Amino acid sequence: MLTEVHVPDDVSAAVRLLAGGATAIGGGTCVLPWLNDYASPPTELVSLRRAGLSGIRLHGDTVEIGAATTLAQVEHDDRLEDLNAVVRSIASTPVRNLATVGGNLFARQPHGDLAVALVALDARVTLVDETGSRELPVEELTNGAGLVTTVTFELPRPGTFRYVKAARRRYNSASLVTVAATVTEEEGTVTGARIALGGVGPRVIRAHAVEAALVGQELTADTVRAAGEAGRGEIEPADDAYASAWYRTRVFPVHLRRALLGH
């Protein structure tokens, strides 16, 4: 049961409250469902709605998104074309108007598709706690690391970012397999690849083996199939209401191929 909902006006007040043991919420779309049964902890919340953490800024090609920016704000920002489609694949409009970018980083799999994309984009977070602030790659973020205030990344070069989310329905369904990739090529050869996977593990998975299998190769049906085989060793899918682990393992290479080759 809830004993208090704090709505601090700035980050330092929020950090103080969090240090006292309260739980942060952005839009509340992950935490409130747990609380609505009146039984689950936590009991004290800190809403970041008024803490001055909302907004999207571009400095050249560097994108800085405040942690309390809603998914809907990202969805409708023309400057973030690659992320518009990512966000539209998450939940529904009435949820995206509440859910935040910072909150999505802590959404449990098979949710959290924006976090998958942000790992592929090599995004970093700024974390604040009572000792000060520091930066961390999204990939290394863990629960309790501190208050995420901003997410920062470089806009990918046109055509280098790929994203596919397979789900039971076209709209508003959790991930079966999500593939986000940033792939650079020179004269037909892959020179760099950052590949992140959702829906196929207890957390966002950085697919190092897939990346290693692709670098130095041309993107063809054969090389992508081989990369998919390499990736089978690093996914850890589970059974849930959406699909079995067996199914996810079976179709993972298909969606990797669709992300990388477009068919």
Added chain:
Amino acid sequence: MPVRIVNLKVNGVDQAFMAKPETTLLLALREQLGLTGAKRGCAQGACGSCTVLLDGAPVVSCLVPAATVDGSAVATVEGLADGQELSDVQQAFIDGFATQCGFCTPGMIMSAEALLARNPDPTADEVNEAISGNVCRCTGYAPIVSAILDAARRRRDRAGQEATR
């Protein structure tokens, strides 16, 4: 347990009420303000029967602690009609038999109102996307989509008539 006063502008009228920490926006609307159009379905943000407009944007009000939206404007299905005259969306739902049990209808209508405010001429697929967070367990989706497209047409026709007047 701390109780605080929350101020909202609901359907254009200033309202103030006492909110406990666990008072959600949905609970406040239904039990403090007597506006029972928005429904408590799943209380998980998954069914959309509690959809209202918060500062113009549709949200699942079951997931919003009331204390976090102090000072905001809220629109509910009760505020759509102009006296006895229903809104285009409401009238199109009646004319198109787009309600069965009616439980999802207020949420569907608020999602539709938000869509038409942003996009006066949506395709059927855009309607599907806009109501993808609203579950109808009578599964009467086809007449709902038709009614929303019909409401869009009525609204465009009226705008056209007013422009030529």
